[in-house]
Amino acid sequence: MKRAIALVDCNNFYVSCERLFQPKLEGKPVVVLSNNDGCVVSRSQEVKDLGMKMAAPWYQMKALAKRHGIVAFSSNYALYADISNRVMSLLSSFSPQQEVYSIDESFLELTGMPGSHAEYGQLMRHTIRQCVGIPVCVGIAPSKTLAKLANHVAKNNLQYNSVCDFNSMDEHELDALLATIEVGEVWGVGRRTSPKLQEIGIRSVLDLKRAPAKRLRASFSVVFERIVSELNGVACLELDDVPHDKQQIICSRSFGTLTSGLDDLEQAAIAYTTRAVEKLRQQKSIASALHIYIRTSPHREQDRQYQQGILVPLDEPSDDTRAFCKAALHGLRQIYRPGYAYQKVGVMLADIVPANERPRTLFDDDAARERSQSLMNALDHINRRMGSGTLKLLGEGTKQNLAMRNDLRSRRYTTEWDGLLVCNC
DNA sequence: TCTGGGGTCCTAGGACCC
DNA sequence: TCTGGGGTCCTAGGACCC
Numbered sequence: 054m055k056r057a058i059a060l061v062d063c064n065n066f067y068v069s070c071e072r073l074f075q076p077k078l079e080g081k082p083v084v085v086l087s088n089n090d091g092c093v094v095s096r097s098q099e100v101k102d103l104g105m106k107m108a109a110p111w112y113q114m115k116a117l118a119k120r121h122g123i124v125a126f127s128s129n130y131a132l133y134a135d136i137s138n139r140v141m142s143l144l145s146s147f148s149p150q151q152e153v154y155s156i157d158e159s160f161l162e163l164t165g166m167p168g169s170h171a172e173y174g175q176l177m178r179h180t181i182r183q184c185v186g187i188p189v190c191v192g193i194a195p196s197k198t199l200a201k202l203a204n205h206v207a208k209n210n211l212q213y214n215s216v217c218d219f220n221s222m223d224e225h226e227l228d229a230l231l232a233t234i235e236v237g238e239v240w241g242v243g244r245r246t247s248p249k250l251q252e253i254g255i256r257s258v259l260d261l262k263r264a265p266a267k268r269l270r271a272s273f274s275v276v277f278e279r280i281v282s283e284l285n286g287v288a289c290l291e292l293d294d295v296p297h298d299k300q301q302i303i304c305s306r307s308f309g310t311l312t313s314g315l316d317d318l319e320q321a322a323i324a325y326t327t328r329a330v331e332k333l334r335q336q337k338s339i340a341s342a343l344h345i346y347i348r349t350s351p352h353r354e355q356d357r358q359y360q361q362g363i364l365v366p367l368d369e370p371s372d373d374t375r376a377f378c379k380a381a382l383h384g385l386r387q388i389y390r391p392g393y394a395y396q397k398v399g400v401m402l403a404d405i406v407p408a409n410e411r412p413r414t415l416f417d418d419d420a421a422r423e424r425s426q427s428l429m430n431a432l433d434h435i436n437r438r439m440g441s442g443t444l445k446l447l448g449e450g451t452k453q454n455l456a457m458r459n460d461l462r463s464r465r466y467t468t469e470w471d472g473l474l475v476c477n478c
Numbered sequence: 479t480c481t482g483g484g485g486t487c488c489t490a491g492g493a494c495c496c
Numbered sequence: 497t498c499t500g501g502g503g504t505c506c507t508a509g510g511a512c513c514c
Contacts, residue, residue, distance in 0.1 A: 089483035094482070094514095110481040128482090155514050243512045276487055276512090303484050311479090352481050364507090399483090458480085 056288050057170055057220055060200040061144055061177060064188040065206065066157035067095035070136045071126050071193040073186045074466045074474060078478070082123040086111050089307055089458050090127055099430060104308065127459035133351050135467045139185045140411040152292045160197060160292055174216035176313055194219035197290045198283035202258065206230065231259040231284075241280050245272060258284065298336045304329040305399025309458045311350065315389050318347060319382060321398045326381045327445060329376045329402050339411055340402040344378050345384040350396035351464040362404070370411055373425045374432070375385040 063069060067085035072078045082099035086092065092108045093100075103121055111125070117124065137156045145151050150162035163170050178323030181189050192203025199219055207217035217312035219227055236255055237247035253272075255261050262284040269277040279289045304325040312318070322345060327344060333340055365384040367376055381400055436443050465472035 073495055089480080089482070108482080112480040115480095157514080241512070245511060274511090276488075299485075301485075305483065307482065350481085401484095 055220055056166055056195040056286075057166070058195070058197055058200045058288070058292070059161040059174060059177075059199070060146075060190050060192045060204045061155075061161065061174075061181075062192075062204050062208075063140060063157040064190060065095050065101075066098055066131055066137075067126075067128065068097045070129075070133050071463055072097075073136065074463065077414070082121055083126070084111075084114075084118075084123055085128055086461065087128060089309055090125075090461060091307065094128065106354050121191070125461050127201060127462040129463050129465065131465045131468045132463065136185065136187065140181055140187055140189075143181055143184055144177065145379060147173070150292050150294050152294050153296070162292055163193065169221075169461050171216050171218040171221060174218065175214070178215055188214070191216045192219075193217070194443050195281040195286040196288040197239050197292075198280060199205050199286065202231070202234065205234070205238055216306065228259055228262075231262060232257045234258040239280060239284070241276055246313055247390065249273075295394060298338055299332075299477070300405055302329050302332050302340075302402040302405065303399065304332075305346075305397060305401075308395070308396045311394040311396050313394055315386075315391070318385060318389065318398055320405065322381045322385050322400060323378050324445075325398065325400045326377050326441045327374050330372060330377050331433065331436075333402055333405070334372050334429060337408050338405045339370040339372045339408045340367075340377075340406075341404040342366045342402070343380045343384065344401040344403055345381050345388070346401075347385070347388060347395055347398050349393050353396075355396070357392075358393055359390060359393045361390075363388050370404070370406065371425075372408060375428060376424075 054255065063074055068083045071085065071153040078081060080099070081097070082103065083097040084093045084100055084105070085095040087094045087108075090111055092110055093114060094108065096105055100123060103117065103118065103123075114123075117123070127346060133156060140157075141151075141153050141159055144159050146160065148161040148163060148166075152160040162471050165285065166173065170193050174193060178189055178191060181187055184213045190204055190207040192205070193202045193216075194200040194203045203217045203219045207213045207215050210217075222230070234257060235243055235247075236250050237244070237259055239258055239261060242250065242261075250256075250261065252402045255264055262279065264281060265277045269281065282289050306321070306325065308317075308321070326343070342364055343360055346360065348360035349356055349358050351358065365380040367380055371377070377400075385398075464474075466474060
């Protein structure tokens with residue numbers, strides 16, 4: 054029986070979320086920006102047609118935007134996450150096996166399902182459009198890598214009507230199609246390797262499919278052997294239907310304005326550490342080291358540059374915000390140098406294991422651990438109920454010196470009372 | 479003036495051990 | 497004075513993804 058994997062991908066997802074609540078933006082050029090309104094991270098079709106690239110710095114795009122009346126939004130992650138949950142939960146009813154791959158993509162196992170898979174894809178698409186309001190495209194193929202490409206074809210060729218099933222094509226038809234797609238479109242071939250492949254004569258997806266896998270492995274890495282197999286219809290990547298625990302948890306942010314003060318960096322470090330340890334507790338894990346780093350803006354070449362990071366081991370694995378904040382401040386003070394204009398602080402939790410695999414030591418203080426646990430539970434409980442950041446450590450501070458720019462953010466239509474749309478009728 | 483954030487996997491090279 | 501080879505573990509950095 055032929056393997057059939059579907060990839061359902063939302064069309065310019067963040068833009069589609071914004072349009073959901075402002076339908077007058079249908080057909081108009083719209084973008085959504087990254088944190089600090091720094092880069093363009095989601096573009097409507099109209100904007101793509103104008104030639105605006107993904108991740109383009111917004112300040113360089115303003116003239117073009119003005120000329121064409123592009124509507125811009127700061128990112129509203131609370132909204133996108135909520136809409137994503139609705140799409141994913143609806144999709145889960147279409148297959149016994151689903152892998153939620155990212156905020157806007159899901160793989161679904163269709164192997165063995167009777168009837169036309171393309172028609173089934175259309176049904177998914179119409180259901181999501183009708184129930185949630187988000188447009189999606191569906192690609193179907195015998196491997197994940199091919200399903201990604203089928204999705205790409207569905208998105209870019211009108212004649213497929215948003216659903217493309219490679220399994221329904223014969224070998225010649227499929228190869229002819231793959232010959233028209235640039236090798237850089239393949240999942241796993243990025244902007245560095247794409248030119249290198251072109252140099253050795255591998256320009257199209259078909260070229261890569263027919264390339265000698267062993268030789269590619271030697272010149273690039275083992276992942277290429279896998280990619281070539283997947284392109285030949287041999288599934289090497291299984292569907293991951295249980296989300297696994299993170300091996301590292303990162304929280305980092307660029308500042309709205311550069312700063313050279315240790316105070317500011319300490320405040321940011323505590324805020325990000327707090328957030329990261331919250332995520333650690335959410336997945337019921339403990340960590341035994343924290344990496345903290347700071348850096349100046351690499352884009353400001355006229356400034357003196359500095360970047361440094363340090364790994365701070367903890368006395369014992371923990372999920373207590375206070376222990377990590379202490380480590381973060383300790384590390385920060387070691388790497389901090391005065392006189393630089395810092396742009397970013399980041400923290401990363403490492404050596405993560407499930408909390409129930411905590412090693413016992415001679416010096417375990419069970420009473421202290423219980424106190425720590427009930428304090429952290431209370432903290433999480435209150436912040437969950439009253440809103441994130443209601444209760445925090447004093448060091449995080451109350452001034453917002455380094456607050457991000459997000460003047461263009463839409464309302465939290467679905468996750469806050471104040472964000473609800475009210476009908477005046 | 480303004481250039482994102484979070485994550486994984488792979489490789490090379492160094493330290494160390496026998 | 498000469499100075500091996502193989503294995504493991506760790507880390508840093510690169511590449512990629514969304």
